Amino acid sequence: MKIKYLLFLIINITLFAQKDIVTPKKNWYASIAYGLQMSGIKSEDFISSNVAPLTSLAIGVWFTPEIALQLGYKGNYYHTISDNNKHYYGFVVGDVLLNINEIVNGKKIWEENWKIVIHSGAGYFYNNYYNRPNVCGNFGIISSIKIIKKLNIFVDISAIVGWDLYQGDDDILPGCVLGVQYLF
Numbered sequence: 001m002k003i004k005y006l007l008f009l010i011i012n013i014t015l016f017a018q019k020d021i022v023t024p025k026k027n028w029y030a031s032i033a034y035g036l037q038m039s040g041i042k043s044e045d046f047i048s049s050n051v052a053p054l055t056s057l058a059i060g061v062w063f064t065p066e067i068a069l070q071l072g073y074k075g076n077y078y079h080t081i082s083d084n085n086k087h088y089y090g091f092v093v094g095d096v097l098l099n100i101n102e103i104v105n106g107k108k109i110w111e112e113n114w115k116i117v118i119h120s121g122a123g124y125f126y127n128n129y130y131n132r133p134n135v136c137g138n139f140g141i142i143s144s145i146k147i148i149k150k151l152n153i154f155v156d157i158s159a160i161v162g163w164d165l166y167q168g169d170d171d172i173l174p175g176c177v178l179g180v181q182y183l184f
Contacts, residue, residue: 027062033156033179039080039087039166041159041174052078052086054175056156060097068097070119074138078173080166085129091160093123093138115152117142125162136162144181152181 037054038045053076060070072093077086100116118141125136140158147153157176165171 028184029060029062029181030184031058031060031154031179031181032056033154033177035156035175035177035179037078037173037175039078039171039173041172045081047081049084050079050081054177056175056177056179058095060095062097062099066099066102068099068117070095070097072123072138074160074175078166082167087166088128089126089165090128091123091125091136091138093121093136093160095119095121095138097142113146115142115144117144119158125160125165127165129166134162134165136160136165150183152183154179154181 033056035054035056036051038050038052040050054074055076056072056074058070058072060068060072062068072095074091074093075089077088079085080087097117097119100118101114119139121138123136123138125134126132127134138158138160140156142154142156144152144154155176155178157174159172159174161170161172163170165173
């Protein structure tokens with residue numbers, strides 16, 4: 001009798017507990033952006049000769065509505081207040097992105113048309129001016145607005161942070177870019 005009851009219970013649990021397991025869709029994207037950067041964040045750094053163009057490229061994937069990984073590139077050069085040279089560099093970075101909208105208030109806080117995303121990561125910084133590599137951090141915040149179904153525009157305010165990028169101690173290259181993001 002106990003075996004029949006146990007068998008009946010197992011069959012019922014198996015039959016009625018079946019659920020369709022939905023694997024979250026991975027949302028791939030690619031982005032390109034252009035803007036401005038400068039070396040440093042001290043008051044003496046805020047002069048027009050210290051401003052340089054900034055190009056940013058990225059490809060990434062949202063694994064969940066909250067978390068994404070992206071691989072990106074930033075470059076091309078920066079100026080310093082100590083000289084008038086173009087300090088060419090390339091920075092390849094891996095970032096973790098967190099969708100603040102989803103984390104703070106759950107699903108669809110702004111109907112998915114506007115996102116606030118913070119990102120942080122590390123990467124390989126090669127300074128062509130000094131001919132040497134460096135490992136640097138990357139931190140920032142992105143505000144993204146959906147234009148059409150697969151196209152967003154965004155502003156990314158971020159900074160490359162490292163040791164001896166241009167002056168022999170803790171250095172920072174803050175930048176701001178405006179870009180487009182295509183969702184696959």
